[in-house]
Amino acid sequence: xxxxxxxxxxxxxxxxxxxxxxxxxxxxxxxxxxxxxxxxxxxxxxxxxxxxxxxxxxxxxxxxxxxxxxxxxxxxxxxxxxxxxxxxxxxxxxxxxxxxxxxxxxxxxxxxxxxxxxxxxxxxxxxxxxxxxxxxxxxxxxxxxxxxxxxxxxxxxxxxxxxxxxxxxxxxxxxxxxxxxxxxxxxxxxxxxxxxxxxxxxxxxxxxxxxxxxxxxxxxxxxxxxxxxxxxxxxxxxxxxxxxxxxxxxxxxxxxxxxxxxxxxxxxxxxxxxxxxxxxxxxxxxxxxxxxxxxxxxxxxxxxxxxxxxxxxxxxxxxxxxxxxxxxxxxxxxxxxxxxxxxxxxxxxxxxxxxxxxxxxxxxxxxxxxxxxxxxxxxxxxxxxxxxxxxxxxxxxxxxxxxxxxxxxxxxxxxxxxxxxxxxxxxxx
Amino acid sequence: xxxxxxxxxxxxxxxxxxxxxxxxxxxxxxxxxxxxxxxxxxxxxxxxxxxxxxxxxxxxxxxxxxxxxxxxxxxxxxxxxxxxxxxxxxxxxxxxxxxxxxxxxxxxxxxxxxxxxxxxxxxxxxxxxxxxxxxxxxxxxxxxxxxxxxxxxxxxxxxxxxxxxxxxxxxxxxxxxxxxxxxxxxxxxxxxxxxxxxxxxxxxxxxxxxxxxxxxxxxxxxxxxxxxxxxxxxxxxxxxxxxxxxxxxxxxxxxxxxxxxxxxxxxxxxxxxxxxxxxxxxxxxxxxxxxxxxxxxxxxxxxxxxxxxxxxxxxxxxxxxxxxxxxxxxxxxxxxxxxxxxxxxxxxxxxxxxxxxxxxxxxxxxxxxxxxxxxxxxxxxxxxxxxxxxxxxxxxxxxxxxxxxxxxxxxxxxxxxxxxxxxxxxxxx
Numbered sequence: 087x088x089x090x091x092x093x094x095x096x097x098x099x100x101x102x103x104x105x106x107x108x109x110x111x112x113x114x115x116x117x118x119x120x121x122x123x124x125x126x127x128x129x130x131x132x133x134x135x136x137x138x139x140x141x142x143x144x145x146x147x148x149x150x151x152x153x154x155x156x157x158x159x160x161x162x163x164x165x166x167x168x169x170x171x172x173x174x175x176x177x178x179x180x181x182x183x184x185x186x187x188x189x190x191x192x193x194x195x196x197x198x199x200x201x202x203x204x205x206x207x208x209x210x211x212x213x214x215x216x217x218x219x220x221x222x223x224x225x226x227x228x229x230x231x232x233x234x235x236x237x238x239x240x241x242x243x244x245x246x247x248x249x250x251x252x253x254x255x256x257x258x259x260x261x262x263x264x265x266x267x268x269x270x271x272x273x274x275x276x277x278x279x280x281x282x283x284x285x286x287x288x289x290x291x292x293x294x295x296x297x298x299x300x301x302x303x304x305x306x307x308x309x310x311x312x313x314x315x316x317x318x319x320x321x322x323x324x325x326x327x328x329x330x331x332x333x334x335x336x337x338x339x340x341x342x343x344x345x346x347x348x349x350x351x352x353x354x355x356x357x358x359x360x361x362x363x364x365x366x367x368x369x370x371x372x373x374x375x376x377x378x379x380x381x382x383x384x385x386x387x388x389x390x391x392x393x394x395x396x397x398x399x400x401x402x403x404x405x406x407x408x409x410x411x412x413x414x415x416x417x418x419x420x421x422x423x424x425x426x427x428x429x430x431x432x433x434x435x436x437x438x439x440x441x442x443x444x445x446x447x448x449x450x451x452x453x454x455x456x457x458x459x460x461x462x463x464x465x466x467x468x469x470x471x472x473x474x475x476x477x478x479x480x481x482x483x484x485x486x487x488x489x490x491x492x493x494x495x496x497x498x499x500x501x502x503x504x505x506x507x508x509x510x511x512x513x514x515x
Numbered sequence: 516x517x518x519x520x521x522x523x524x525x526x527x528x529x530x531x532x533x534x535x536x537x538x539x540x541x542x543x544x545x546x547x548x549x550x551x552x553x554x555x556x557x558x559x560x561x562x563x564x565x566x567x568x569x570x571x572x573x574x575x576x577x578x579x580x581x582x583x584x585x586x587x588x589x590x591x592x593x594x595x596x597x598x599x600x601x602x603x604x605x606x607x608x609x610x611x612x613x614x615x616x617x618x619x620x621x622x623x624x625x626x627x628x629x630x631x632x633x634x635x636x637x638x639x640x641x642x643x644x645x646x647x648x649x650x651x652x653x654x655x656x657x658x659x660x661x662x663x664x665x666x667x668x669x670x671x672x673x674x675x676x677x678x679x680x681x682x683x684x685x686x687x688x689x690x691x692x693x694x695x696x697x698x699x700x701x702x703x704x705x706x707x708x709x710x711x712x713x714x715x716x717x718x719x720x721x722x723x724x725x726x727x728x729x730x731x732x733x734x735x736x737x738x739x740x741x742x743x744x745x746x747x748x749x750x751x752x753x754x755x756x757x758x759x760x761x762x763x764x765x766x767x768x769x770x771x772x773x774x775x776x777x778x779x780x781x782x783x784x785x786x787x788x789x790x791x792x793x794x795x796x797x798x799x800x801x802x803x804x805x806x807x808x809x810x811x812x813x814x815x816x817x818x819x820x821x822x823x824x825x826x827x828x829x830x831x832x833x834x835x836x837x838x839x840x841x842x843x844x845x846x847x848x849x850x851x852x853x854x855x856x857x858x859x860x861x862x863x864x865x866x867x868x869x870x871x872x873x874x875x876x877x878x879x880x881x882x883x884x885x886x887x888x889x890x891x892x893x894x895x896x897x898x899x900x901x902x903x904x905x906x907x908x909x910x911x912x913x914x915x916x917x918x919x920x921x922x923x924x925x926x927x928x929x930x931x932x933x934x935x936x937x938x939x940x941x942x943x944x
Contacts (some may be wrong), residue, residue, distance in 0.1 A: 107806045118663045120845040222807035224661030232653030234547045235827035237540050377536045377824035378651035382813035395806035398664035416549040
């Protein structure tokens with residue numbers, strides 16, 4: 087029986103989870119894989135830090151990346167540090183030394199994936215990353231293998247548990263954004279600096295990874311339209327509910343006539359869709375293939391054991407294969423995708439205008455929208471003339487991003503507008 | 516570039532779907548797999564039958580199984596005939612001839628899986644069956660590889676689209692069973708003889724397949740408790756809704772202290788669960804692993820292209836590997852599972868007693884349940900004393916199957932009972 091030796095860079099939440107699973111499920115892993123897995127070394131910032139879980143006295147802890155990567159006695163390097171500096175160096179060194187790499191680092195893959203997959207291909211080693219998107223949900227493997235015979239029409243995901251938790255709390259308990267964020271921090275669902283989560287950047291990294299596995303092409307992070315949830319107000323969520331929608335932070339990519347449209351944005355999701363039912367810190371991904379139709383995956387998008395489960399799946403897969411398939415496509419290097427200019431994307435929209443109630447407001451708004459080819463589906467005006475900052479809410483039929491931007495720019499300069507207009511896309515199916 | 520040659524036994528819905536996908540998605544398949552796939556021969560009952568789709572003039576159609584299996588020029592045999600006679604012979608011949616086999620045939624696998632996997636192992640060839648459970652949903656691959664590091668706690672699935680369609684129509688449109696079944700037949704969702712679907716037998720086949728991939732053990736079909744949906748009435752569905760549940764046909768297996776409890780049964784599913792939201796002819800599977808937590812998969816459980824998509828995934832996987840993994844476990848042959856005697860299973864229950872309204876009815880029912888250790892959670896009695904056949908509905912706390920059977924037997928012999936009692940399990944989480 088062969089023993090597969092693992093070196094783990096980073097021993098935080100996920101690293102600890104992986105070590106725990108390797109210990110607790112040792113018999114199942116052996117029965118399935120026919121191999122034993124052993125952690126030989128662990129790279130940490132501080133070797134003296136107190137830890138909840140230790141993987142056994144024979145495991146060597148080091149804070150020196152050079153010492154860590156120079157260990158010859160390793161089959162698979164597991165990168166769980168995050169970031170794009172030391173992590174990148176470690177991954178490249180490992181690949182060049184002919185070792186397989188498993189990483190949970192979507193940030194690294196989104197920014198440097200082309201380079202890394204190219205190095206992996208040159209060295210004929212695996213670079214696996216199931217855990218980088220949607221935690222324990224097997225979305226990478228499913229797209230790469232189970233849906234491999236499909237032309238992927240679209241992927242729509244709730245890819246960030248922190249943002250989903252905040253929006254769910256705003257929806258269920260009527261909280262405003264700041265309160266929900268504070269609560270998420272308190273419960274450990276949001277980091278001290280939550281920028282990546284609430285500004286949609288983490289979800290954007292995942293969209294880049296998903297786009298590559300689904301289409302074999304690169305949608306550069308720098309060109310991806312990204313909008314977070316910081317502008318979503320309690321009233322938007324209430325209006326959405328009134329119209330039969332839930333507000334979710336969506337990461338999506340779709341094939342529009344051979345061009346890829348992708349982005350991260352808050353959206354109104356029709357309450358009948360399973361995506362609208364994804365609560366708390368869960369993640370979900372809906373993949374539509376031209377053969378399989380819509381396939382929906384739901385589960386824990388983060389956390390020690392769920393993410394550890396995905397890391398372990400990659401480790402076990404690499405231990406079993408002689409021909410790792412990193413990108414799901416034969417061609418290397420990965421080319422840039424044929425991108426649909428974001429301004430040409432179309433969607434139904436939700437608009438919340440904030441106005442001073444005067445005669446002619448509704449007429450001016452409607453006229454401007456019509457002039458920009460935006461057709462109104464529903465309209466709601468609440469409040470009374472004595473109030474300031476009255477919301478006027480419209481939902482629209484399909485309109486282009488370009489027309490929407492132009493209309494909002496024009497409307498926001500109108501004299502009765504008291505606050506910048508809020509707009510979100512609407513997803514119905 | 517290598518061409519992989521396929522022989523297809525059975526060219527009905529799924530075979531046609533596969534051929535269509537191979538043609539329509541040829542470029543994607545080549546880009547992902549680096550190989551071309553070619554159908555060389557097709558086994559059908561009647562070579563002269565008119566067909567909607569033909570895979571090209573070079574494909575040889577034959578009605579002779581011997582001619583079909585003797586063709587040397589084949590890499591993978593795809594069995595899509597169904598049944599357990601000719602299909603079994605073809606699969607065994609192919610495996611013994613050193614050819615990989617892909618099958619959608621849950622019936623064959625449930626009844627003869629041990630033998631077939633053993634033959635496959637002896638001949639070191641693949642026997643893949645993603646399409647045998649839940650159509651296009653990649654549940655086999657996910658359990659086998661993506662969740663491979665998990666101890667599977669439970670699998671709960673909606674595994675039969677026909678039964679789910681009937682129950683959904685009963686629920687949404689207030690139909691009675693017979694009307695909904697007739698409608699399903701008319702729309703092609705149910706076959707002329709729907710026994711396998713409505714009696715839970717098809718779902719039972721799938722439970723056997725899932726149990727094997729999740730636990731590496733065999734739960735013999737002959738020992739599996741199976742209950743269909745023919746006794747579910749419109750009023751059961753209405754009572755269920757009143758209590759906050761939807762009625763679904765469930766196929767399930769779980770690890771209860773090292774023993775496997777499995778079965779197929781109609782159940783009340785809490786409306787907040789995603790499983791309760793699975794409508795029409797969709798399928799869904801919820802797998803709970805000790806690391807990943809709950810993972811939920813939803814999609815088309817049948818149909819030409821979705822099932823074809825799963826068949827193709829297996830074909831592509833086999834074309835890429837030199838070491839096929841059929842069962843997800845190293846040991847062969849597969850042993851019989853350590854089975855929890857079904858009488859010892861416990862669950863919360865729904866009971867609908869049909870009574871003639873007399874003084875003391877409620878007291879007699881409650882007393883009998885108490886004497887069998889069954890504790891009542893909720894009770895509803897509707898109708899008035901002038902009516903015959905008044906339903907009295909109870910939900911219970913956890914009770915054993917044994918106690919439930921004994922109590923119902925005793926109650927059904929009470930003089931005021933006018934019809935046999937209906938009982939269903941309740942799933943809350």
